[in-house]
Amino acid sequence: MRLAIYFSAVLLMILLVMLRGAFATKSAVSDSPSGSSRPDMEYLKAINTVGPPQDPQFLFLLMAQYSNANLQGDGADFFSARLKEFGPRLTDVQKALYLSAIGLLRAQHASSVPLWRRIGYVKDTMVILDQAKQLSGGEVFVVNWIAGIVHSEVPSFFRQRKAAQDELAWCVANADKAPHAGWLREVYYHQAKLALADGEQIKAQDFLRRSGYKNFDRPIALITPFSEDAASGHAFSPRRISEVVPGRVYALSGFEFTEYYFVVSDDGRELIGIDAGTRANSAKEAYEALRAYAPNLPELTTIFITHSHWDHVGGHKYFRSLNPQVRFYARSNYQEEISLGVNQPGKFDRQFFGEQFSLDDVRSFKPDVTIDRRTDLKIGGTRIELIPVHGGETHDAMMI
DSSP, X not given: OOHHHHOOHHHHTTHHHHHHTTTSOOOOOOSSSSGGGXXXXXXXXXXXXXXXXXXXXXXXXXXXXXXXXXXXXXXXXXXXXXXXHHGGGOOHHHHHHHHHHHHHHHHHHGGGSOHHHHHHHHHHHHHHHHHHHHHHTTOOHHHHHHHHHHHHHSOGGGOOHHHHXXXXXXXXXXXXXXXXXXXXXXXXXXXXXXXXXXXXXXXXHHHHHHHTOSSSSOOOOOOOSOEEETTTEEESSOOEEEEEETTTEEEXXXXXXXXXXXXXXXXXXXXXXXXXXXXXXXXXXXXHHHHHHSTTOOOXXXXXXXXXXXXXXXXXXXXXXXXSOXXXXXXXXXXXXXXXXHTSOOTTHHHHHOTTOOHHHHHXXXXXXXXXXXXXXXXXXXXXXXXXOSSSSSTTOEEO
């Protein structure tokens, strides 16, 4: 199964910061001699102690906690003990993930190992990363990614340059297996460093350009699942289309501030939307992406509005432009919430929603049907309940 299914980008892209300190001189010290004053760490340790977590992100979250606390040695020992304890219950891929976490933490811890032991320690770390690759069959992106970047940071004395080049090249060739495209940034950057060390200036500059960095002296950057820019505003995750129920229920994330949901009716003849997004241009982009992803979907006929905040009604004009005409449903007190929203201080609107966001588009929203009590509908053979609720995000909230 593709690694993207297992990991959210924020958990593992923390490795960017972790790896940049690999084998470097340690200048920071832990502000806590143990994890005892770190409740998040203790919580994650408890989860990882009970048994191998079904969701591997819990393993890597704890790994990041150990790194942030400058307790990489303790973390490597913890995961080594869990690997030994759970070994008979683990698949080869699970073992590979444990070994990769151990290898990464050891790489960070190497600068704290006495010089007379360090060469052997680093060699043992390389063996651990090689074992991880063997167990994963060389086909798990995060395993190869960790190995490639750690190998590229190892001093030339250890003769790992060829291994690093091969592992990084594999990551580029298998970019579709990455959780998202941001993972390639560090791959290209380290390819550039290796090319520069080989005296290949043109190749190094090409890799550097692909990485998005301006030069080799760049600050540490956290690549997170969320993003923000002036044109498109804030997005909480990379763009993706998920089939919550295969062929029936689609969730679209990362196209803008909010998410979009679409449901195929029971008879397969109608498409039902949940909420209308923030801006007409982002609604168009998201809907066209869905159509490209699933070209045989039926026509959109209906949109239900869960509540009338900016990011749930601001894109209605695009959907109004479609043919056949889309029918909107909302709570009967929707106008009350819109009035509150458009009269709020607007300082944050463009920052979160993008330059093309317009309060006029929010202000002009008007549903075709309003709901003031529990209502049952049938659309394309699908029974739908619309339930006005109280105590939610707004006074006009509607459960669908």
